[in-house]
Amino acid sequence: MAELFVLFPARESEAPLFGWRDRGTWEFADTMPPAFEAGSGATVAFVPGTAVTRHRVEIVARKPSEVRQTALFAIEDDVAEPVEALHIALGRPEATPSRDVLICSAADMAGWIASLSAWGLQDADIVTTHSLLAPGVDAFEGADEFLFRANGRAFALDRDAPQDLVRTLAPAPATDVHGDRLAELLGVPPSGPGAPTREAWLITLAEAFEAAEAGQVISLRQGAYAIRRQMNFSAVGRWRAIGALAAAACVLWLADVWMETAAYKSQTTELRNETLKIVNDAVPSANGNVSAALNTLRQQQQVAGVMLRPTIASAALYEALEPTTDAEIRSVRFDASTGNLVALVLFENFADADAIGDRLEANGLAVELGEARQSGGRVLGEFRIGAAS
Incomplete structure (x- = not known):
């Protein structure tokens, strides 16, 4: 008020x-x-x-x-x-x-x-x-x-x-x-x-x-x-007890964030290895080259006239995340009713969402950005990836 x-x-x-x-x-x-x-x-x-x-x-x-x-x-x-x-x-x-x-x-x-x-x-x-x-x-x-x-x-x-x-x-x-x-x-x-x-x-x-x-x-x-909010610590001296409790809570929170981040990185590594295995199984001739596999699969899709396969979308997602520092995938699911791959990605700021979307579109995919929210000091955003019309 x-x-x-x-x-x-x-x-x-x-x-x-x-x-x-x-x-x-x-x-x-x-x-x-x-x-x-x-x-x-x-x-x-x-x-x-x-x-x-x-x-x-x-x-x-x-x-x-x-x-x-x-x-x-x-x-x-x-x-x-x-x-x-x-x-x-x-x-x-x-x-x-x-x-x-x-x-x-x-x-x-x-x-x-x-x-x-x-x-x-x-x-x-x-x-x-x-x-x-x-x-x-x-x-x-x-x-x-x-x-x-x-x-x-x-x-x-x-x-x-x-x-x-x-x-x-x-x-x-x-x-x-x-x-x-x-x-x-x-x-x-x-x-x-x-x-x-x-x-x-x-x-x-x-x-x-x-x-x-x-x-x-x-x-x-x-x-x-827009109003730029700044933190004011001028009254810390009068709130030492509360400040100590806040500091302890902050340490616990940072520890929780660190463990959560480590879990995300482990999950990302597992998903990356699984995706590479899928790409190698789908296109052995690519020899693990994601870009070559994408080109081959995209050509096969165009010839067959079918909806976008989740292997293409997931491989393209990892390729688009590569230039973005510390980008991490939290979850990936394929919506069979729409033919879209839905991914929750953790990144540094809202500008990264546009950059990732632009790289996916450059690979010939259709991208729709869903909800995005602040998660700790980073941003959790939703990407819906489908075949270009």
Whole structure:
């Protein structure tokens, strides 16, 4: 839960507003509160919704390195600036390929982070206001902006926008409108109060942020602007007993990891020897040369017109893992229903997944990357290897 909230103004000439709770009562200031100058406590900064647009795009890419680039080019025709000058934040994946994304100027993003860093709040989260529009609300009056939801997509308009423009862009009919002035502009009775002052607007946003479910609000701190977490050991002296217990637990954990790693290496060696034996039995003329065996088996497969054999896929996998330092296979299984070889591989970082996939594709195989997760200090990823279409 955040302890300090910052409301960035819609106009550069205005000062930001800082808000925090003191014994349950909200306090506000136009300058950085001294109590938070050391960077203690979590911070969330709210940026104007008029500076951020929300889009719904189809993303079929599976590789992490391709998803962000695919989303950028999917909205290229909807924005006036070149995609190179934009920053994109991705919503959480859904059951369908459709996904919510937020777009803002990279210059604006850099400016917000520069301001936060100058205040010692470089690890603050950044959220746009229309990401916090309550479900079911059609329109809401904020301090400097009006928030709307039309066709399932939230957006913001400047509070000083012409009345005709407000009525044109507002959802029709707007039945749930909060704020007296906005309701009057739309010609409907208000369903509840708005937040026409900056203090009321900050409180409204903060409470909506704290009430949101995990992952529901899209953070703008993604990609090049992601928060870099650093460990702080300044309080170790006051926690010696706990530190000693943590150190003991760490030693036990390292020992467990070492034994597990040794077991993985042993299993990898056994699997490698077994695969070589299979290759030699299948293609004796290759004399243990995996590449030659792959070429022979691939030619036989093309002539026979059958699905990819597991021997080909497993041999190709070991060949693709060879250049990757300390890559280890945790398990291999063949899915007869799809003709795919499914392998769980342990490697150093997410970039290795793309490199391994590229080498498999270079050998003429189709590769689909499944789930990947952190396992200790390394990454455990799933590869589904099949015949190229």
